[in-house]
Amino acid sequence: MSEHIEVDLGTRTYIVSVGAGLLADDAPWSALRACRHLLVVTDDNVGPLYLPALQAFVPDHQLPVVTIPAGETSKTLDQCTRVFEALAAMRAGRDAGIIALGGGVIGDLAGFAAACWMRGIGFVQVPTTLLAMVDSSVGGKTGVNLPFGKNLVGAFHQPEAVIADIDTLATLPARERAAGLAEVVKYGAIGDAAFFAWLEDHAGALVVGDREALVHAIATSVRHKAAIVARDERESGERALLNFGHTFGHAIETATGYRRYLHGEAVAIGMVQAARLSERLGLAPRGDGDRMAALLERLGLPVHPPAGLDAMQLLDLMRLDKKALSSGMRFVVWHGIGKAELRADIDDAEVLAVLEA
Structure with a gap:
């Protein structure tokens, strides 16, 4: 196998x-x-x-x-x-x-x-x-x-x-396996609605570590990434879509000293925040964001940032993110399940509103 x-x-x-x-x-x-x-x-x-x-x-x-x-x-x-x-x-x-x-x-x-x-x-x-x-x-x-x-x-x-x-x-502890599933969900969320639906249907099998389900999920994810890397090895364009949720997630990891969350857990929270930002901008239907959050929770992942984080500190950390340009931050915004794009014209006030929420 x-x-x-x-x-x-x-x-x-x-x-x-x-x-x-x-x-x-x-x-x-x-x-x-x-x-x-x-x-x-x-x-x-x-x-x-x-x-x-x-x-x-x-x-x-x-x-x-x-x-x-x-x-x-x-x-x-x-x-x-x-x-x-x-x-x-x-x-x-x-x-x-x-x-x-x-x-x-x-x-x-x-x-x-x-x-x-x-x-x-x-x-x-x-x-x-x-x-x-x-x-x-x-x-x-x-x-x-x-x-x-x-x-x-x-x-x-x-x-x-x-x-x-x-x-x-x-x-692998169950928590670590769940953290990896956040990145699996990402591939469905940004470019493969059919795979996202498959994940919804097989969430239980993935949680318990079913070998056949794991091989399919891993191989499908790798195929998506391999195709994108082949077209954009140095992340000058399309490859940046793989950072869906990561700008938020990396800021949360840094603000919590890399000790509170596993990387995949922070990415799960970040993907939901990216979806909420996209909803505020009128780019994505709220129902799809709720659907993604529900799948992540079924897989054992957090979907809400911890209480007590300072929104302005997070925004400052996001400005230092390596995906940022001199003209401002870049975000992978969402158009619903299976569709995403990279934007560099997002107003800081919109981002801050999501962080404060």
């Missing part, structure tokens, strides 16, 4: 493999055969679970490991420096490679280190969270956070392959 999706960038392609038992399958690891040195970057939750499997199926290499503390607060330049120090200790050249074993934090940080080391070495994404499988592992956006905001330091650096073994989701 596996699917293989090609990400075609014109000058090169890579394969996203989605299915069960992939860590024990030789084929997806072929992208690493040319690497003279390999380094694994993981966290202290994931490493003990899956490092033995990696060692067994990359038998021609000794696998030094950099293990960072789990969580968004570890996605920093200081932790990235630890990766650089490990590469230096290995005397790693441009024929070295990095295996990013973990969730989105590990993929972003390890990918950024790969982009920077000797101006770019290969890396393979081995996502172990649902959110990373459907979103951050595909498309080559890498980076780390600063105290001023999320992902402000980063680079576009595509992986050599993505190996999404759904067996790793068996050890």
Whole structure:
């Protein structure tokens, strides 16, 4: 039970493999055969679970490991420096490679280190969270956070392959699985009404981790993202639609110190706020926003921001968002289920009204 999706960038392609038992399958690891040195970057939750499997199926290499503390607060330049120090200790050249074993934090940080080391070495994404499988592992956006905001330091650096073994989701807490489903809902919300309806019909199966439903949801999401990345690798246009809800969500994450919400939880809240903003602007019917909020709640996700956040602070954080232009903020606005567009003409007063509500 596996699917293989090609990400075609014109000058090169890579394969996203989605299915069960992939860590024990030789084929997806072929992208690493040319690497003279390999380094694994993981966290202290994931490493003990899956490092033995990696060692067994990359038998021609000794696998030094950099293990960072789990969580968004570890996605920093200081932790990235630890990766650089490990590469230096290995005397790693441009024929070295990095295996990013973990969730989105590990993929972003390890990918950024790969982009920077000797101006770019290969890396393979081995996502172990649902959110990373459907979103951050595909498309080559890498980076780390600063105290001023999320992902402000980063680079576009595509992986050599993505190996999404759904067996790793068996050890994922229910809250983490739900957080990943927020990004799955996003793909239906912005571009595929039929997939959105499928999610409504299969929400219960996804919540309990049904394998067939998960493979379909992950593979469908990856196909949507692969198609958009192929058309707009550097996020100069259409790819920005994938940030639906993220401008609000990133501000909430930053304001709460990356400790209160998982990324997908903040995105779920942000998508509902983006829908409410679109309703205020007369672009989307309220019924569709209610429908999306209902689906997110069925999947175990929050849809309301926490009480006590300062609306002006959130607005200031949104102005620093990396999607902003010198002329002002850009938002992915919604025209109802399956339709979205990028706009840069949204009045701050309208945004503030949503934040205050």
